[in-house]
Amino acid sequence: MTQRPDVILYDGDSYPTALHLFEALKYLPHRPDVARMIREAPLQDMSAISERHAAAMRPDWDNVALQMMDDVLYHKFRQHARARDILLATGNAPLLHQDAGDAFWGGGPDDLGENHMGRALERVRQRLIDERAR
Structure with a gap:
């Protein structure tokens, strides 16, 4: 089976794009329900879902966001x-x-x-x- 060019596999789940994964990481591992909504959302709705749940974002996000982007990109380019x-x-x-x-x-x-x-x-x-x- 050929993987779609944008799909990123991460921790057993498929994310439609790297941006979906990056947004979902704001809520992992503590809010997998929000991460799943982001993962399953059409691209045009993904950011609104993330913003709607911003109060549940991991509290250290500002400190780890750049490292998370590195991780997302690494998974993308490895795959x-x-x-x-x-x-x-x-x-x-x-x-x-x-x-x-x-x-x-x-x-x-x-x-x-x-x-x-x-x-x-x-x-x-x-x-x-x-x-x-x-």
Whole structure:
């Protein structure tokens, strides 16, 4: 059976996209019911479900969110060879997530944002390179 290109397998469950998994991790392991709703939601409804349950979000989320994104991306690239090959083909070039509307995950309107997504991709890329070298 061929896995859909966006599906991420994590802890025995299938998530339709990496974003679904990232949002669900805000509620795992303490609220698996909310995580399941997020996992099963259409992409356009997923964020609203997460926001509706924000009071139940893990209290340490702000401290672990970047590590969780690294974990999500690692699972994605480990499970999808084509995406992994594209990421590895970037060598050791700096990666910029170009998103004019997001200066946290992306470069923002002037590409001077925090670029946390680009840096997470760089960390995952290095982890994959290190694993290949072993």
